[in-house]
Amino acid sequence: MNCDIEQGVALDDLAVGAVVEFKTEHHLYHVENFGDGKVLMSGHPKYCPEPVPVYLYGSAAGNPPAKMRFIGKGMRIEFRHPTLGEIRTSQVQEIFTAEQTH
Numbered sequence: 399m400n401c402d403i404e405q406g407v408a409l410d411d412l413a414v415g416a417v418v419e420f421k422t423e424h425h426l427y428h429v430e431n432f433g434d435g436k437v438l439m440s441g442h443p444k445y446c447p448e449p450v451p452v453y454l455y456g457s458a459a460g461n462p463p464a465k466m467r468f469i470g471k472g473m474r475i476e477f478r479h480p481t482l483g484e485i486r487t488s489q490v491q492e493i494f495t496a497e498q499t500h
Contacts, residue, residue: 406470407493409435409454417496420469423488427475429454435467439477445485453478458486469493 407418412431419428419441427441428449440449456466457473469475475487 404471406457406465406468406473406490407495408465409433409437409467409469412495418469419494419496420475420490421492421494422475422490425487427487429469437477442487445479445482451480457490 409431412418414431414433416431417429418431419426421427425442427439427446430438430449432438432451435453435455437452437454438449439452439454440446446452454467454469455476455478456464457468457470458464458476459473464470464473469490471490471493474489477485479485
């Protein structure tokens with residue numbers, strides 16, 4: 399990963415194919431942006447041990463998500479898994495970006 403993001407990153411500001419990693423209290427997630435909130439996510443041993451297409455709603459400090467399609471430090475990420483439904487991560491500790499994969 400190239401650089402640490404200070405406060406967060408908006409998916410809509412990223413190119414399709416851009417990669418972001420975020421570290422929560424418990425796991426390191428890998429996210430590839432496909433646009434319109436659609437991402438390929440991996441990093442959780444139960445929910446996404448292998449890359450799985452999910453819809454990333456955004457970041458929340460409470461209910462509902464405070465920032466749509468946004469990965470924010472100190473916030474929980476909410477996403478919809480295709481078979482497990484709505485999931486909320488523990489708080490994001492760090493965010494990193496990488497070069498585009500496409």
